Amino acid sequence: MTRITRFVGGLALAAVLAAPLAGTATAQTPDSDAQIMQGLSQATMFDPALTAQVLRQMAQDAVTQNLPLTLDKSEIAKRLDKLAQITVQIQFALGSDIIRPESYRTLGSIADAMHHPILANYKFIVVGNTDTTGTRAFNLKLSQERANAIVQALVVVFGVSPDRLEAVGLGQEALQVPSKPQDPVNRRVQIFTIGTVGPMGAPVPTSAP
Amino acid sequence: MKRFLVGLAALLLAGMAGSASAQTMSYAEAGALIAKSCGPSIERFCAKDNLGTGAVRNCLMAHQDQVPQQCFDDYAAARASIAKRIAAQGDAWNVCNANIRQACAGVQPGDANILTCLQSASKVIRPACKDILVDAGWWQ
Numbered sequence: 001m002t003r004i005t006r007f008v009g010g011l012a013l014a015a016v017l018a019a020p021l022a023g024t025a026t027a028q029t030p031d032s033d034a035q036i037m038q039g040l041s042q043a044t045m046f047d048p049a050l051t052a053q054v055l056r057q058m059a060q061d062a063v064t065q066n067l068p069l070t071l072d073k074s075e076i077a078k079r080l081d082k083l084a085q086i087t088v089q090i091q092f093a094l095g096s097d098i099i100r101p102e103s104y105r106t107l108g109s110i111a112d113a114m115h116h117p118i119l120a121n122y123k124f125i126v127v128g129n130t131d132t133t134g135t136r137a138f139n140l141k142l143s144q145e146r147a148n149a150i151v152q153a154l155v156v157v158f159g160v161s162p163d164r165l166e167a168v169g170l171g172q173e174a175l176q177v178p179s180k181p182q183d184p185v186n187r188r189v190q191i192f193t194i195g196t197v198g199p200m201g202a203p204v205p206t207s208a209p
Numbered sequence: 210m211k212r213f214l215v216g217l218a219a220l221l222l223a224g225m226a227g228s229a230s231a232q233t234m235s236y237a238e239a240g241a242l243i244a245k246s247c248g249p250s251i252e253r254f255c256a257k258d259n260l261g262t263g264a265v266r267n268c269l270m271a272h273q274d275q276v277p278q279q280c281f282d283d284y285a286a287a288r289a290s291i292a293k294r295i296a297a298q299g300d301a302w303n304v305c306n307a308n309i310r311q312a313c314a315g316v317q318p319g320d321a322n323i324l325t326c327l328q329s330a331s332k333v334i335r336p337a338c339k340d341i342l343v344d345a346g347w348w349q
Contacts, residue, residue, distance in 0.1 A: 033237060098259050101248030107260070108240030115236070115298055117321035117347065149259050156261035158236050159295040200319030204309055 037113045039086035040124070046195045047079050052125050052166035056144075059173045063136045084193035086110075087176075090150060095134075097145035099153060107150065110191065111158035121197050123164040126150050127190040132172045132181035144169025150189060164197055232343045233294040239287040246283035250276040297344035305338035 061067075088110070091100040099107070113119055128143035128150070147167035154160040175186045234242070251258070251265060254272045258264035269276050269284070302309070302323070309323055312330035316322050324347055327334060342348035 033235075093256060096257075098257060101244040101251050104240035104244040104248075104260065105237050106240075108236035108238070111236040112346070115295075115346075117324045121319055149261070152259070153261040158240075158291065200317065203315055203317045204313045204323070206314040 033109045033112060036086050036088070036109050037116065037118065040084050040113055040122075040191065040193050041118050042084040042193075045082055046193075047083065048195065050079055050083075050194070052168045055125070055127070055168045055170065059140055059168075059170045062173055063140050063171065066136070080192065085190055087188050087190050089187070090146070090189045092146055092149075095142065097142070097149040099149055107153050108158060111154055111160055114154070114160050114164065115158075119193070121200060122193050123166075123195055123197050125166050125168055125192045125194050126154075127174075127192065128167070128169045129174055129176070129186060129188050129190065130172050131175070131184060131186040136172060140169055140171030140173070142169070143171045147189070161197075233290045233297065233346060234287070235346055236291060236294070239291050242283050242287045246277070247280040250280055293344060294346055297341050298346075301338075301341050301345045301347070304341045305334075308334050308338045 088106055090103045090106060092098060092103075093100060114122075114124065126147045128145075128147035130139040130143050132139070134142075144167065147169050151162070151165045151167045154165060155162045172181070172186070175181055176188060177183050177185055180186075247265075247269060250269060250272065254275070255265050255268035258268045266284070269280065273281075305327060308327060308330070312333060313323055313326035316326045324342075327338070327342065328348070331339075339348060
């Protein structure tokens with residue numbers, strides 16, 4: 001279905017996933033700009049049933065019923081894992097959806113990747129995650145607001161089409177490191193490449209004789 | 210007449226040099242520039258305002274006497290560069306249409322196939338096409 005696998009590098013995804021552990025957004029280098037592009041263009045498959053709506057509902061149900069949602073071990077997580085994705089650290093003001101200036105560059109890097117012809121016909125889900133500090137309900141709401149703020153900045157400041165972006169907050173329901181639920185490493189933003197905006201278009205016509 | 214032509218050539222050269230140096234910054238560089246020049250003022254005066262709402266800009270203006278002029282200069286430069294790059298990215302395929310038809314017959318659009326084709330045909334690409342690809346950030 002997709003041919004963007006040309007940018008697949010065996011170690012690239014591992015590098016992207018390890019990047020948030022290594023440092024914050026202020027440590028962005030041209031290398032990590034390349035990693036953003038590589039991560040988002042790794043798609044080997046799409047999962048049309050895995051929509052923003054489904055993810056939101058799942059997290060909401062778990063919080064409402066106060067049931068554990070071990071998303072990290074679930075089938076959904078396994079399906080999410082297969083999508084092209086990146087994990088980035090965006091710095092927000094404490095307990096709010098205000099993006100701190102130190103992360104403006106990271107937002108720009110994401111926009112650079114999304115605007116590039118490699119990704120121009122793809123759409124994305126922006127997922128916000130918190131750690132377990134605070135209540136589950138508050139964290140769910142906060143992470144949705146933070147994901148919304150990222151989408152808003154990408155659209156309004158950096159001109160990414162709103163048709164290509166959806167925001168989902170998963171609160172503390174999808175911890176990166178379940179064994180350390182309060183570790184700040186769990187506070188992260190994931191971006192998944194979820195499909196194409198439209199058909200790729202017909203081949204360029206061969207010129208008439 | 211000869212002098213006129215030399216003068217014209219010089220003007221054209223200057224124009225080309227101008228367009229080459231007018232290439233846009235990446236969105237990442239634009240974001241970094243705003244953060245560098247305005248970040249301290251935003252953290253100090255606009256800690257409750259988010260990017261993309263217009264609120265940050267309004268807040269900076271409201272504290273104009275305390276915000277360094279460099280912030281306003283760089284903010285304007287970054288926004289102008291972003292706008293120029295967005296426009297170039299939107300217009301690139303139209304401006305390059307003739308070259309695409311000429312050099313990329315049979316190429317399947319998508320996944321940067323057209324861009325890759327144009328880059329491999331760089332010797333025959335028209336200056337207007339190349340310039341807009343530079344402004345789009347797609348031509349190194």
